[in-house]
Amino acid sequence: MSPKKYVLTTAPSTDRHLSIDYAKELNASQLEVAMTAEGPCLVLAGAGSGKTRTLIYRVAYLLERGVRPEEILLVTFTNKAAHEMRSRVETLLKTKSKGLWCGTFHHIGNRVLRMYADRIGLSPEFGILDAEDSRDLVKACVKSLDIKISDSRFPKPGVVHAIISFSVNAKKSVRDVVRQRYPYFSQFADDFERIKRLYDEKKRKTSNLDFDDLLARWTELLQTSIETRERLTRQFRYVLVDEYQDTNRIQQELVALLSSHHKNLLVVGDDAQSIYSFRAADIKNILDFPEQHENAKIFKLETNYRSTASILSLANHSIKHNVHQFPKELKSVHGPGATPQFVKVRDGRQEAAFVAQRIVEQNQSGIEVDEIAVLFRARYQAAELELELAKRGIPYVIRGGIRFFEQAHIKDALSFLKLLQNPMDEISWIRALTLQSGIGAGFAEKIFGLAAAEKGDLKKVAGADFGQSLPARVRDGLAGFKKILKGITNDDLRDHPDALIERVLDGGYNKHVLMNFENAQERLEDLRELVNFAHTYKNLKDFLADVTLRESFKGETIVDAGGDEDESAELVLSTIHQAKGLEWKAIFVIGLSEGLFPHAKSMENEDELEEERRLFYVAVTRAKEELTLVHAMTRFDYNAGTVINRPSVFVAELPSSAYDDVEVEENNDQEETIYID
DNA sequence: GAAAAATGGATTTTT
């Protein structure tokens, strides 16, 4: 990027020497943010405009000006972003930014709640339920409420939990959520409310918080404990929030509360990239920020350092069709570059063949395979491409999939450690007990009842012989369970989570893996990796919280905070959602057909259609040099057979000057797809 | 309680 000259007319007076030459590192608007963003500020940062960079320099600037690290709260959307920001600030200042509050909403909520749990009658040793745990608990609630689910179609526990979760995040009643988003379940609204009450009660009884509670109870803490609120709001002189367009109502309220004393609230985001409404993100948070903060300063970062002019032109033309937005016009610092291509292929098979072949060609013309990504609306759209890539021997990774920490064997092993931290955690009791052959859900609950009578004293349970009333095979299972329990309770290993996991493995879980999973070897390796990861922690509480709040994926190396992962040279296949914030030299967007993208279900509702268009916008703005949009004219649908598709409206509504049309012809002799321009 | 067979449902997904 070419540095621009900037003359500071109101240079802030400081008696400290600033070691970083901000004017050299930032463009004019970025610099203005870094140096002058006091009070309520909204930074509208277009795609590729150096948003992260600007935030980092703002933090560095504050620190250099003498603001203490603990007075800064920097909230990000993912842990990955948090780690990146922290380490980049450290690199910039050549020091460890110890004390800086930097993390996701949930992460910081966890930290605050551990400190002040007693103020709202919560145990500081509370456990955290992940998505699966929450689903299981909802399932248990449905069961114990005896809801007649047989006669009509009662939703699955996961859906019920999604409704409850949405209501918490959007701060709406369950009834309203059902009316607005799940009208076809309106007959069950009462049931959902009963389930929610019981679900909350069960969480309280077992000292567990789900993800939403980390926000809801944090809010509760700030509202009920005046002393805590005073302390925290005075402490955070500067509150900075990244990806503000993806915050939901409860997060918006938290941010407002936390910045209420010093009123230095800097929110950064791009309304054109708000794509998470399905989990209660509300684009109004960013759109209405100026109205909510009358004296708010608004900054626009519209210089795009990523893409060529013709790619940006296509993106600009597309997003203009949205009504609810801050109009922006991204300007490229690069030349026009190659015109984006719109490619019509016959069907999914040909789409896969075309993309694979073009990747080979692009690779031959000098673009490394790991500089290329294929993006799609929904995961299943990649299936045919995967086959084709395998056939041609092109190495690829699929972003996402099963999360490392959510795999059964990882969660099994961790359930024992969770027991150690929170002995009244019914969910972990049941999980750990049912691992034993001979113990099913029924007996597990019974045994938990007996253990609960011992006030969850694990040592007593490990030694006790309360199995008289149980059948022999259950007693055998219980013996196996107790053996593991003894291993982790014998000496105090709370500060050595790695040793604890090893005890669980040696105590019998290794054997369980070998006997129950056909890919046992692979899973044992995962568990070894878990031990290594645990080694970096020096207490159980932090380890368990991080494991639950972390979004590491299977196949990805688990890295320590701030560490760098080694990305091997592989093509990336990714959903558009997962590609947000990333960039590649060449991008293929596949499935650009009516009914697929925009998704069929979003066609009736104008707001949802706009969100789909923003998603398209996110997809195309990932590309630096080459953009290829692919549309298959027919598609095989498992109920309707072969369906003829028109191109996506997102392409159809663009001026024809924005792209070149390309057709594909098949050369049958060689059974190869030939690319013709 | 565990294994086998049948059913149904399929955007997006972080914490």
Added chain:
DNA sequence: TCCATTTTTC
């Protein structure tokens, strides 16, 4: 088509 979950059967 493919998977995860539920129901049935032993």
